[in-house]
Amino acid sequence: MAVQVTENTPTVALGPAVALSCRECGQRNPLGPIFACQDCFGPLEVAYDLPSGDPEGLKKQIEAGPDNIWRYAPLLPVPADVADKPNLNPGFTKLVQADRLAAELGVTGGLYVKDDSGNPTHSFKDRVVAIAVEAARAFGFTTLSCSSTGNLAGAVGAAARRAGFKSCVFIPHDLEAGKVVMAAVYGGDLVGIEGNYDDVNRFCSELIGDPLGEGWGFVNVNLRPYYGEGSKTLAYEICEQLGWRLPDQIVIPIASGSQLTKIDKGLKELIALGLVEDKPYKIFGAQAEGCSPVSAAFKAGHDVVRPQKPKTIAKSLAIGNPADGPYVLDIARRTGGAVEDVNDEQVVDAIKLLARTEGIFAETAGGVTVGVTKKLIEDGVLDPSLTTVVLNTGDGLKTLDAVAPTSGPTATIRPDLDAFRAAGLAG
Numbered sequence: 001m002a003v004q005v006t007e008n009t010p011t012v013a014l015g016p017a018v019a020l021s022c023r024e025c026g027q028r029n030p031l032g033p034i035f036a037c038q039d040c041f042g043p044l045e046v047a048y049d050l051p052s053g054d055p056e057g058l059k060k061q062i063e064a065g066p067d068n069i070w071r072y073a074p075l076l077p078v079p080a081d082v083a084d085k086p087n088l089n090p091g092f093t094k095l096v097q098a099d100r101l102a103a104e105l106g107v108t109g110g111l112y113v114k115d116d117s118g119n120p121t122h123s124f125k126d127r128v129v130a131i132a133v134e135a136a137r138a139f140g141f142t143t144l145s146c147s148s149t150g151n152l153a154g155a156v157g158a159a160a161r162r163a164g165f166k167s168c169v170f171i172p173h174d175l176e177a178g179k180v181v182m183a184a185v186y187g188g189d190l191v192g193i194e195g196n197y198d199d200v201n202r203f204c205s206e207l208i209g210d211p212l213g214e215g216w217g218f219v220n221v222n223l224r225p226y227y228g229e230g231s232k233t234l235a236y237e238i239c240e241q242l243g244w245r246l247p248d249q250i251v252i253p254i255a256s257g258s259q260l261t262k263i264d265k266g267l268k269e270l271i272a273l274g275l276v277e278d279k280p281y282k283i284f285g286a287q288a289e290g291c292s293p294v295s296a297a298f299k300a301g302h303d304v305v306r307p308q309k310p311k312t313i314a315k316s317l318a319i320g321n322p323a324d325g326p327y328v329l330d331i332a333r334r335t336g337g338a339v340e341d342v343n344d345e346q347v348v349d350a351i352k353l354l355a356r357t358e359g360i361f362a363e364t365a366g367g368v369t370v371g372v373t374k375k376l377i378e379d380g381v382l383d384p385s386l387t388t389v390v391l392n393t394g395d396g397l398k399t400l401d402a403v404a405p406t407s408g409p410t411a412t413i414r415p416d417l418d419a420f421r422a423a424g425l426a427g
């Protein structure tokens with residue numbers, strides 16, 4: 001039986017967070033390391049008592065805060081003194097006005113790339129882990145863990161060291177070298193599982209129910225409700241960086257779908273709090289063709305997602321059975337957006353397009369998002385006359401293999417001028 005709590009009686013001090021509420025039936029639970037509704041098994045999410053009533057005062061407070069996600073602490077499930085605790089302090093990454101990419105794609109309404117490769121471990125995962133670390137602290141966990149498609153393992157390893165936790169993280173055995181080294185270098189335990197991400201995730205769920213996993217905080221399983229809230233900071237930052245304005249269209253990559261659903265939650269909060277004007281926005285989801293269960297469901301008009309066996313170079317997005325898939329479908333349809341996919345060749349082309357036009361080297365997930373943006377414009381689905389934000393969620397240095405075969409020296413020559421002249425590169 002779920003314990004009934006009343007609003008404003010949290011059991012731990014996590015700022016404005018007051019309860020965990022079921023996304024399916026609305027049943028409320030006290031804040032704790034639980035992730036599924038005891039009544040209907042629906043996913044739980046953080047419910048808040050947010051600081052409404054003085055939007056201008058709140059804006060000023062945020063703008064005076066640190067240059068990281070803790071400037072939004074009044075809107076997050078973290079203690080009020082979070083900025084003083086040892087944490088990697090991610091966020092406030094660059095929103096790049098991408099005029100040259102816009103010209104190439106024919107976007108006239110303003111195109112921006114939110115570049116989360118600038119986070120401490122070079123992916124957006126630092127945001128979600130930072131929140132989960134504070135929840136783990138509040139609940140007394142001493143070991144941090146996760147099931148990861150690559151970036152999360154590195155983010156957890158690094159955050160655990162900074163915050164003084166032990167860590168043991170789980171990845172599919174066949175990830176890119178850049179992801180494996182990033183996950184290993186921080187020194188916690190790293191376990192390769194013989195299987196794909198969905199096998200890793202199933203294994204971790206079993207571990208949580210077993211005495212072997214006792215005392216472990218799995219950031220994206222038993223701490224998932226808190227973890228997810230970290231993605232709201234992308235919504236907050238984008239709007240603040242646009243001058244407290246909503247973009248008209250946002251293109252977001254989908255792995256489990258958590259990031260996309262929480263960006264929508266963040267945008268709705270900003271509207272409800274009066275920090276931005278209430279106007280429509282459209283959310284678009286991006287997948288790789290070789291792992292496109294949400295895109296397939298969107299196109300077929302289904303509201304359930306049929307699991308797939310992933311086969312794509314976009315390994316950070318290779319979740320065949322995405323937990324938040326149905327919610328992504330709801331959001332894309334409700335906002336008038338869409339979910340689309342591109343093949344591996346288009347992913348590589350898009351990585352190079354972004355690098356060539358804006359000097360941003362994205363990982364394969366960024367290639368998926370830029371590639372889908374291009375496709376949606378060509379298909380007349382995305383309106384080029386509207387303000388559009390595209391997410392780059394990771395760093396190309398972690399997925400070098402994707403572009404290495406087609407990216408090398410223009411010429412290799414002897415160190416003399418004749419050889420250089422002969423190569424025809426002068427002028």
Ligand SMILES: *Cc1c(COP(=O)(O)O)cnc(C)c1O
Nearest residue numbers: 151255256257258259365393394
């Ligand atoms: C994990 C990840 C995502 C998306 O994650 P969700 O599970 O959908 O929240 C996107 N990009 C990169 C690079 C990632 O590592």
Ligand SMILES: [Zn+2]
Nearest residue numbers: 022025037040
């Ligand atoms: Zn429920």
